[in-house]
Amino acid sequence: AQxxxxxxxxxxxxxxxDVTLDCVYETRDTTYYLFWYKQPPxxxxxxxxxxxxxxxxxxxxxxxxxxxxKSTSSFNFTITASQVVDSAVYFCALSxxxxxxxxxxxxxGTRLLVRP
Amino acid sequence: EPEVTQTPSHQVTQMGQEVILRCVPxxxxxxxxxxxxxxxxxxxxxxxxxNNEISEKSEIFDDQFxxxxxxxxxxxxxxxxxxxxxxxxxxxASRETTGVNEQxxxxxxxxxxx
Numbered sequence: 001a002q003x004x005x006x007x008x009x010x011x012x013x014x015x016x017x018d019v020t021l022d023c024v025y026e027t028r029d030t031t032y033y034l035f036w037y038k039q040p041p042x043x044x045x046x047x048x049x050x051x052x053x054x055x056x057x058x059x060x061x062x063x064x065x066x067x068x069x070k071s072t073s074s075f076n077f078t079i080t081a082s083q084v085v086d087s088a089v090y091f092c093a094l095s096x097x098x099x100x101x102x103x104x105x106x107x108x109g110t111r112l113l114v115r116p
Numbered sequence: 117e118p119e120v121t122q123t124p125s126h127q128v129t130q131m132g133q134e135v136i137l138r139c140v141p142x143x144x145x146x147x148x149x150x151x152x153x154x155x156x157x158x159x160x161x162x163x164x165x166x167n168n169e170i171s172e173k174s175e176i177f178d179d180q181f182x183x184x185x186x187x188x189x190x191x192x193x194x195x196x197x198x199x200x201x202x203x204x205x206x207x208x209a210s211r212e213t214t215g216v217n218e219q220x221x222x223x224x225x226x227x228x229x230x
Contacts, residue, residue: 047219101149108158109158
């Protein structure tokens with residue numbers, strides 16, 4: 001069965017610190033897709049990144065970077081030099097190719113608080 | 117930039133009443149979804165909709181729920197007889213069908229059942 005685990009419920013850091021949000025997934029599908037979404041205090045869900053299972057290249061976008069490791073079924077998200085505006089709940093999600101609807105299976109989220 | 121819109125932003129209703137939540141997906145998207153998020157919890161899949169029919173629904177999506185695409189732009193979620201436990205944020209999402217693409221979410225409708 002598919003499952004996404006975000007073991008860190010809440011993380012608190014001081015501005016400018018680096019922080020890594022962990023995501024571990026379970027799937028029986030050989031082709032799948034992983035996502036990160038940000039939910040700021042205003043409540044909307046903001047897409048950050050999609051990664052395909054056949055593409056293990058890590059990605060960097062500004063202060064954000066993602067480390068995808070199939071061997072450990074992990075898709076971790078690092079924010080470098082965190083800022084107060086990064087404070088939000090971050091969700092990791094999984095979608096499987098065998099699932100014709102490509103629905104998203106979300107983790108329980110990690111609340112990140114960046115203190116000034 | 118095109119976006120998914122949802123109305124109303126907040127709906128308060130009495131238990132047992134019917135509610136209709138409305139969504140306008142991104143215009144060239146063909147897959148539509150409803151998710152819900154009970155306060156402080158994870159986002160849960162309710163239903164997916166493609167080619168004018170439900171393609172998949174979760175066990176949450178029982179007979180009290182229905183979806184409809186009444187015209188070329190709106191996508192609605194109806195709850196026939198609301199229960200207290202239906203209180204949640206309801207998100208609509210849409211995606212293109214060419215390959216696998218990310219889903220783009222609307223801002224959500226907060227439903228409060230009293």
